[in-house]
Amino acid sequence: MNHPTAGIDDPTGSGSGAGAGAGAGAGAGADGDAAAAETGRRLREVFAEAAYDIAPPPLPLEAIRRDGRRRLLRRRAAALSTGCGLLLLPLLVLAFRPDGPAESVRPLAPPASAPAATRSSPTPSEPPASEPPASQPPAGQVRVLAPGERVTAEDGSEFWLTREGKHWVTPEPEPGVTPMEEFRSVVDGNLDTSEPGISLQGSGTAAGGYIVSGLFYGVRTAAARVEIRAYDGTAINGTVLRLRGNTSWGVWYGRVKVPEETARSLDFEDPVHKVTVYDGDDKVIAEMDFRS
Numbered sequence: 001m002n003h004p005t006a007g008i009d010d011p012t013g014s015g016s017g018a019g020a021g022a023g024a025g026a027g028a029g030a031d032g033d034a035a036a037a038e039t040g041r042r043l044r045e046v047f048a049e050a051a052y053d054i055a056p057p058p059l060p061l062e063a064i065r066r067d068g069r070r071r072l073l074r075r076r077a078a079a080l081s082t083g084c085g086l087l088l089l090p091l092l093v094l095a096f097r098p099d100g101p102a103e104s105v106r107p108l109a110p111p112a113s114a115p116a117a118t119r120s121s122p123t124p125s126e127p128p129a130s131e132p133p134a135s136q137p138p139a140g141q142v143r144v145l146a147p148g149e150r151v152t153a154e155d156g157s158e159f160w161l162t163r164e165g166k167h168w169v170t171p172e173p174e175p176g177v178t179p180m181e182e183f184r185s186v187v188d189g190n191l192d193t194s195e196p197g198i199s200l201q202g203s204g205t206a207a208g209g210y211i212v213s214g215l216f217y218g219v220r221t222a223a224a225r226v227e228i229r230a231y232d233g234t235a236i237n238g239t240v241l242r243l244r245g246n247t248s249w250g251v252w253y254g255r256v257k258v259p260e261e262t263a264r265s266l267d268f269e270d271p272v273h274k275v276t277v278y279d280g281d282d283k284v285i286a287e288m289d290f291r292s
Contacts, residue, residue: 200212
């Protein structure tokens with residue numbers, strides 16, 4: 001009987017067995033990798049088809065724009081000052097003459113017991129041109145400033161004028177955030193100063209109200225008062241700032257209070273509808289309607 005014998009090259013017979021085992025293992029590994037790749041491909045196809053069936057909702061662009069405007073106002077605003085000294089500033093402003101220097105105070109009327117001085121005076125009995133007769137309406141709040149002289153508003157905002165235009169800075173918008181100085185020019189050509197006009201800027205919060213301000217320009221007579229018509233029709237007597245010796249332009253400002261519920265409403269747009277500047281004879285010298 002013939003028996004199989006080990007190969008000549010492998011006397012022990014272990015070579016052929018090892019080779020067969022290695023070949024089988026390699027074949028099984030390749031099949032497993034191919035199956036895994038096929039499974040991954042099918043999963044990707046399923047997920048892609050599912051993703052095509054999902055339609056994203058439309059973006060609320062109008063709500064985003066409204067919220068952005070309110071956030072911008074809140075970032076530039078600060079809480080109202082609680083110092084009693086600031087609350088008294090409007091009373092101090094009333095003491096300044098409309099056409100005199102900022103530091104001058106309106107003189108008291110002479111006592112009635114001195115008629116002799118009046119009779120001996122060669123001047124006429126009419127009041128001087130710098131002071132309006134008593135029958136005329138009040139001139140309003142006016143400050144005549146030197147260049148760079150600062151005025152503090154009720155909320156702590158500061159305004160000052162130079163030959164180039166209006167400068168202002170609002171209170172600290174957030175704790176630790178330094179307020180930025182802002183500027184609007186009257187000489188850079190962006191404003192048509194050949195005819196009367198008014199600009200508007202503002203800052204504030206829904207809870208604390210708004211400080212509104214702007215330039216008036218292209219006027220021919222000295223401004224004596226400004227009337228701010230609020231969103232609800234209320235007339236607010238604001239403050240006029242002018243440079244000494246210059247009556248062709250100036251700055252106005254005032255505070256508009258808005259109920260917090262109204263200010264947070266999506267329908268609320270602007271706290272000011274109209275601004276009117278008057279001269280000493282109470283004639284309109286500049287006017288602007290800001291309603292859209």
